[in-house]
Amino acid sequence: MRIGIPREPAEGQKLVSATPDTVGKLIKLGYEVIVEAGAGVDASYPDQLYRDAGAEVVGPQEVWQADIVTTLDTPPQDKIDQLREGAVLISRLGVRIHPEIAEVFAERNVTAISMDAVPRITRAQAMDVLSSMANIAGYRAVIEAANAFGRLFTGQVTAAGKMPPAKVYVIGAGVAGLAAIGTANSMGAIVQATDVRAAAAEQVESMGAEFVEIPAPAQESSDGYAKEMSEDQAKAALKLYTEQAAASDIVITTAQIPGRPAPLLLTAEAVAGMKPGSVIVDMAGGNCELTKAGEVVVTDNGVTIIGFTDLANRLPGQASQLYGQNIVNLMKLMTPEKDGNIVFNLDDEVVRSITIAREKDVLWPPPAISVSAAPAKPAPGAATPAAPEPEKPKSHAMRNFWIFVAAVLGIALVAVTPFSMLPYYIILALAIVAGFYVITNVTHSLHTPLMSETNAISGIILVGAILSLAQSTSWIVTGLAGLAILIASINIFGGFFVTHRMLKMFQKED
Numbered sequence: 001m002r003i004g005i006p007r008e009p010a011e012g013q014k015l016v017s018a019t020p021d022t023v024g025k026l027i028k029l030g031y032e033v034i035v036e037a038g039a040g041v042d043a044s045y046p047d048q049l050y051r052d053a054g055a056e057v058v059g060p061q062e063v064w065q066a067d068i069v070t071t072l073d074t075p076p077q078d079k080i081d082q083l084r085e086g087a088v089l090i091s092r093l094g095v096r097i098h099p100e101i102a103e104v105f106a107e108r109n110v111t112a113i114s115m116d117a118v119p120r121i122t123r124a125q126a127m128d129v130l131s132s133m134a135n136i137a138g139y140r141a142v143i144e145a146a147n148a149f150g151r152l153f154t155g156q157v158t159a160a161g162k163m164p165p166a167k168v169y170v171i172g173a174g175v176a177g178l179a180a181i182g183t184a185n186s187m188g189a190i191v192q193a194t195d196v197r198a199a200a201a202e203q204v205e206s207m208g209a210e211f212v213e214i215p216a217p218a219q220e221s222s223d224g225y226a227k228e229m230s231e232d233q234a235k236a237a238l239k240l241y242t243e244q245a246a247a248s249d250i251v252i253t254t255a256q257i258p259g260r261p262a263p264l265l266l267t268a269e270a271v272a273g274m275k276p277g278s279v280i281v282d283m284a285g286g287n288c289e290l291t292k293a294g295e296v297v298v299t300d301n302g303v304t305i306i307g308f309t310d311l312a313n314r315l316p317g318q319a320s321q322l323y324g325q326n327i328v329n330l331m332k333l334m335t336p337e338k339d340g341n342i343v344f345n346l347d348d349e350v351v352r353s354i355t356i357a358r359e360k361d362v363l364w365p366p367p368a369i370s371v372s373a374a375p376a377k378p379a380p381g382a383a384t385p386a387a388p389e390p391e392k393p394k395s396h397a398m399r400n401f402w403i404f405v406a407a408v409l410g411i412a413l414v415a416v417t418p419f420s421m422l423p424y425y426i427i428l429a430l431a432i433v434a435g436f437y438v439i440t441n442v443t444h445s446l447h448t449p450l451m452s453e454t455n456a457i458s459g460i461i462l463v464g465a466i467l468s469l470a471q472s473t474s475w476i477v478t479g480l481a482g483l484a485i486l487i488a489s490i491n492i493f494g495g496f497f498v499t500h501r502m503l504k505m506f507q508k509e510d
Helices: 020-028 046-051 101-107 122-127 129-149 174-184 197-206 231-246 268-272 316-334 349-354 398-415 417-440 444-471 475-505
Strands: 002-005 032-036 056-058 068-073 088-092 111-114 157-160 161-163 167-171 190-194 250-253 281-282 296-298 305-308 355-358
Touching: 002 250, 020 032, 020 316, 032 046, 046 056, 088 174, 101 111, 101 355, 122 174, 122 349, 129 174, 129 250, 129 281, 129 305, 167 174, 174 190, 174 197, 174 250, 190 231, 231 268, 296 444, 316 349, 349 355, 444 475
Parallel strands: 002 032, 002 068, 032 056, 068 088, 088 111, 167 190, 167 250, 250 281, 281 305
Antiparallel strands: 111 355, 157 161, 296 305
């Protein structure tokens, strides 16, 4: 079968639905690929790169007559009319907002696949174009904010004075929000974030930001999105957003649920309370009361509100690559034999969810898919399983015994130590306390490199133990020095071994 990659007919759309890289992957699945001349020019993919990847560059009429046509968004009616009967269209069709589009394709006997209807299940993540574009948009939102902010994100101490870091507040910790958090944090800003799902706190903190919780947060629904807030919850959330916005330099809002209007997060009153020079990036185009979609507005109190809704379009090269890879992942699922023939297995929940029209039948809406990880409630009248008996607490006698022995030995050691050596015990105790708090405040992902690096410091212990061994006149000192040499040597060589193993993980093989 032939896959057609047309030049996007929408004005201002710089993305293309396949890149030279993804074209090569489609060809490996057995498909022939034809690309309209100039389709990738705006994304910096000239026609020759497509030819080098194995595609044929053709005119506009031929590409729309292909067996399978992929686009970014719903084509205009004149392009739909060019699709041949029995063809397959893969695109972001916006079927949640415009469900009537399914009837248009059913009447034309065109099989329509809506890429923005991918269910939020683990198996479908590789095909989720909403997440791919949100990731790009979250990054770009911070870049736009930095451009409008006019100051450094990172704090600096210079000879001319001290500059504090920018404070960034992100509302919504979905894919776009997490991308914005990571970007702002990497640029040196102090980042805080809020999400209506309390479960998002761990993800926010893992990106280096502080999670600001909403009183009485909403719960996650079975479709993977947060449930609608009650009136009291919404009031508490708006109050929190207003307070945080007033204390922040940059606010990025990402709250958007497919098929529903963007929720209001920042009122005109909240904007009026922000500092002059502050920036709001409204990624949804309706989270702020004063946003004008697609425009930049500066309020009377000097707050810049960026309402761009085409953030992914401002990074067309990478956005096209991610979108094209989403389609490749879908075609891998729907081409099990890798023979260039698409297979519609409507028993597959992913295929069924995104196929909105097939053989003149309207297949939208699809059967509901529950993606909640919460355990199902037992049916009324069903027997409730008995709770397991709690385990009996283990005896702590042995542990207390060893603590007592260690304490006695410690007191005995101090008792026989010369008075001039006692200050060293104080230094040892302080070093243990300081080391404990330093290590426990290091993120777990850095424990291994930190340990492998600090183990090399055992060389100091090794040198000291060797000197003590050479000057020793007591068998106790000799034994302790020998033990110190053994343990320090294990630490040193073990640290270098672990470091070598870690570095090898990042080396490319020939």
